[in-house]
Amino acid sequence: MWAGITTYNALRHAGALPGDLVAVEGIGGLGHLGIQFAYAFGFEVAAIGRGSENEALAKKLGANLYIASETTNAAEELQKLGGARVIMATAPSSKAMSELIGGLGPNGKLVVIGATFDPIEVAPVQLIVGSKTIQGWAAGTPADSEDTLRFAELRGVRAMIETYPLDKAAEAYARMMSGKAQFRVVLTM
Numbered sequence: 001m002w003a004g005i006t007t008y009n010a011l012r013h014a015g016a017l018p019g020d021l022v023a024v025e026g027i028g029g030l031g032h033l034g035i036q037f038a039y040a041f042g043f044e045v046a047a048i049g050r051g052s053e054n055e056a057l058a059k060k061l062g063a064n065l066y067i068a069s070e071t072t073n074a075a076e077e078l079q080k081l082g083g084a085r086v087i088m089a090t091a092p093s094s095k096a097m098s099e100l101i102g103g104l105g106p107n108g109k110l111v112v113i114g115a116t117f118d119p120i121e122v123a124p125v126q127l128i129v130g131s132k133t134i135q136g137w138a139a140g141t142p143a144d145s146e147d148t149l150r151f152a153e154l155r156g157v158r159a160m161i162e163t164y165p166l167d168k169a170a171e172a173y174a175r176m177m178s179g180k181a182q183f184r185v186v187l188t189m
Contacts, residue, residue: 007034010137018042026091040155078103094118
């Protein structure tokens with residue numbers, strides 16, 4: 001549930017208020033929890049994924065709208081809605097993160113929780129005009145963990161996982177390392 005602790009606390013401390021537009025980039029291990037938490041906080045939720053195949057899942061998780069970034073300029077779509085107060089970048093793609101900065105509204109914040117070593121590219125004027133910020137977020141404190149679990153229980157936020165029996169650990173590891181696992185891979189006994 002570390003992914004949940006990270007997404008919950010990143011959203012809780014991002015400065016958005018109920019009704020604000022919050023975009024969650026990525027529908028996988030972190031993103032599916034980010035969508036659920038954003039919905040539970042009362043935000044207007046825009047889910048951003050690569051292809052249209054994720055739209056039904058994103059809406060089932062609580063997204064008000066879905067933006068397929070392979071065929072649509074997600075930043076422009078967010079601007080048509082007034083710009084996002086918060087964009088939570090969950091997919092480990094600096095290129096995708098860089099492309100979303102233009103989707104922030106005034107005083108908007110790009111919250112980065114998808115880890116990658118490549119740099120995010122941003123022109124200083126993109127941050128200056130509209131007083132926008134970029135912030136990284138890790139997990140949180142032990143008290144944050146308790147808050148996350150309590151909130152998830154009360155609001156019905158559930159992690160989606162892929163399970164493999166212990167004797168298929170090598171197959172599970174290969175799936176995870178290939179990047180084909182949509183959610184977290186968990187071994188069962």
